[in-house]
Amino acid sequence: MGTDLPKPERTLGEIGLWQFAPYLMNRIMGRYNANLQGELRTANLTTAKMRTLAVLAVVPGLTINELSVYAVTEQSTMSRTLEALEKAGLVRREARASDARVREIYLTDAGRAEFDRVWPLMHARYEEMFHGIDEAERAAFVAILQRILKNIRRHEI
Template identity: 55%
Template sequence: PQMRSLAVLSVTDGILIRELAVYAVVQQSTLSRALDALVRDGLVRRETDATDSRATRVYLTDKGQEAYARLWPHMAEAYDAMFKGIGAAEKEAFVATLRTMLRNIRKHDF
């Protein structure tokens, strides 16, 4: 959950925790614990939403961006290894199917 959170925040920084949970494909309670560790390590920061004091946004810190940049090549390597020997069309169809499945099981209001 921590690495997935860093990956999501590297693309969409400053999103609400509930949105981050959906994009990182993790339960909000699990994400909360992961964010506690990321905050403690100085990789992300939480801020109260400017328009809704009940909501919290999460931002990647400079240290978090550096950590993500160091870890991303290893993630990309693992991703490439997973799809070794699988053609582009088959990979694309597989990923599209997974996205559809995620949309089917992850209900959200945004």
């Protein structure tokens, strides 16, 4: 492929999976999502639907591209997710006032109610993740995650 990247100082084997932050973050989120999945299934929600409702509950009026980034979902998956949520009456798309070609996505009242119903499950799994971690450690961890996100944001669309 001809990239001129510098040779890493250490191999992944030398670092180790249990010291490699991307691996740990993926494992944590995989487990969080798996723990929620069974509970969500009874509500006819997928992880993608749950993330979409959660993001729109906090940041309404996003475009599909923006929503895909916030929900950490491929745009094709987001498109199918929005179709299903719209069909279920949980979201609506509106033309942007300044540009009718752009569609903004909002929760409907039913979508807000569905998110409000699911939030206690999400919050309970969230609290489980931080069991035994005090508030100061939690705040420091979140602050570090925010700095890491800022460092890698230049690679987002």
